[in-house]
Amino acid sequence: MEDNNTIISVNDVSMRFNLAREKVDSLKEYIIRAVKGKLQYDEFWALNNVSFDVNKGDSVGLIGLNGSGKSTMLKVIAGVLKPTRGSVRVNGSVAPLIELGAGFDIDLTGRENVFLNGALLGRSRKMMQEVFDEIVEFSELREFMDVPVKNYSSGMLSRLAFSIATSGDADILIVDEVLSVGDFRFQEKCQERIHRMMDKGTTVLFVSHSIEQVEEICNKAVWLEGGKVRMKGDSKEICGIYKQSR
Amino acid sequence: MNTFIANFNRYKPLLNELVVRDVKTKYRRSVLGVLWTLLNPLLMMAVLSVVFSNLFKFDIDNYPLYLLAGQVVFNFFSSSTTMDMTTIIDNAPLIKKVYVPKYMFVLSRTVSSAINLMASFAALIIVMLCMRAQLHYTAILGVLPIMALVAFSLGIGLILASFAVKFRDIIHLYSVLTTVLMYMTPVIYPMSSLPRIIRYIVRINPLTSILEMFRGFMIYGVMPDIFTTLMTVIPSAVVLALGFRVFYKNQDNFILYV
Numbered sequence: 001m002e003d004n005n006t007i008i009s010v011n012d013v014s015m016r017f018n019l020a021r022e023k024v025d026s027l028k029e030y031i032i033r034a035v036k037g038k039l040q041y042d043e044f045w046a047l048n049n050v051s052f053d054v055n056k057g058d059s060v061g062l063i064g065l066n067g068s069g070k071s072t073m074l075k076v077i078a079g080v081l082k083p084t085r086g087s088v089r090v091n092g093s094v095a096p097l098i099e100l101g102a103g104f105d106i107d108l109t110g111r112e113n114v115f116l117n118g119a120l121l122g123r124s125r126k127m128m129q130e131v132f133d134e135i136v137e138f139s140e141l142r143e144f145m146d147v148p149v150k151n152y153s154s155g156m157l158s159r160l161a162f163s164i165a166t167s168g169d170a171d172i173l174i175v176d177e178v179l180s181v182g183d184f185r186f187q188e189k190c191q192e193r194i195h196r197m198m199d200k201g202t203t204v205l206f207v208s209h210s211i212e213q214v215e216e217i218c219n220k221a222v223w224l225e226g227g228k229v230r231m232k233g234d235s236k237e238i239c240g241i242y243k244q245s246r
Numbered sequence: 247m248n249t250f251i252a253n254f255n256r257y258k259p260l261l262n263e264l265v266v267r268d269v270k271t272k273y274r275r276s277v278l279g280v281l282w283t284l285l286n287p288l289l290m291m292a293v294l295s296v297v298f299s300n301l302f303k304f305d306i307d308n309y310p311l312y313l314l315a316g317q318v319v320f321n322f323f324s325s326s327t328t329m330d331m332t333t334i335i336d337n338a339p340l341i342k343k344v345y346v347p348k349y350m351f352v353l354s355r356t357v358s359s360a361i362n363l364m365a366s367f368a369a370l371i372i373v374m375l376c377m378r379a380q381l382h383y384t385a386i387l388g389v390l391p392i393m394a395l396v397a398f399s400l401g402i403g404l405i406l407a408s409f410a411v412k413f414r415d416i417i418h419l420y421s422v423l424t425t426v427l428m429y430m431t432p433v434i435y436p437m438s439s440l441p442r443i444i445r446y447i448v449r450i451n452p453l454t455s456i457l458e459m460f461r462g463f464m465i466y467g468v469m470p471d472i473f474t475t476l477m478t479v480i481p482s483a484v485v486l487a488l489g490f491r492v493f494y495k496n497q498d499n500f501i502l503y504v
Contacts, residue, residue: 017502025503027413079345082498096344103340107271116267119260120344 092171326359330403382467401489
């Protein structure tokens, strides 16, 4: 065991994707190609020997251009993707801010979706009942809780999704480009909430193209480039260099 | 194994929510709501038993009941496996975003199908009462072959779900396959009407044994013979274990194909 302060440790993680030259998704084609020996793939390494540690209470920004592997990294940490090589160790519960309520069932009401979404994050009905009022309060959707979410606007959906994900006390919060939702007033409210969670000791992993937001929220930063770590360290410093490099 | 159980317990609420969602959304906006779960098979059975009381007389006691029992078993198998097959594809947006034990999706569909199966089971008993058929005490044991059936279907469903992600044409192939399978199971005809060679083939179909056992308990009040019992228990257990194995071996790759 490493010291107890490390909440996420990413060890030498590499992630390979096989890009099929031609998409083969039917059995017939697969067999024909396998017989002819024509099953070829282009290998693509989205992540290459990435290592970093995150300490408890840190808020880490992942920065980099499009295609640098930020989202892949988050997915590996969230346990959605299994790395081809290397390992990720996470000591604590993860609350991923699933974008725009991917876990919603549009035929169910807001109320029912709160519990469904909570369950997807591994929380029991009882746990959700305790934070239910807080969720309703924060999302400002009190009078819409018994309306099927298919009648919600996209802003309402993302407000509800954000409120659910940030309710309860997860140890790690993963924020992937979601702060661009809702009006500016709600965005401010979201940032304020993230700050408040950080004060309570929640570790935050943050991905954004807005370097200002990263500087604002994070104290550490990891700069990814072409699937490799270009730099890691203090967020002010890294963001400064990153901005100059553009 | 211990981590498996711990993980299962953590996501048990999810299983609950998914099943409740399936049952709720199916009959949403209907006046009778969840009551349709029972009403639907009951009405179907009423129609079938009226039709088949006068038509197609095989040399069997109580042919309508014979047919209904066959349909309860076979319809569950075909609908639950067909639904299981596309679970991973249907839940792709979720699987890409958040970690959830993926078998939960398959399991939840099987469980909600099993709820429908229990409703059909109840409907069958109601029909039997209406037809003044003799209700044997062995009818309680009818849940045993049903349990084997659920395990068997879940195993097949897990295998289908893992392969359908990679090879989408299985979805189309399987609907043909279920039709073939239906005729290889004595759902509408009695075993005695078959030529000898075909009878052997039908006999080794595990669904045949499950169905025979179910009919024995429900309609005829007889205990199954050893062969039928073994052919019910062993394939169900093996297929269930195999299903989980295949699923676990492939699950890390699902995300690459959905």
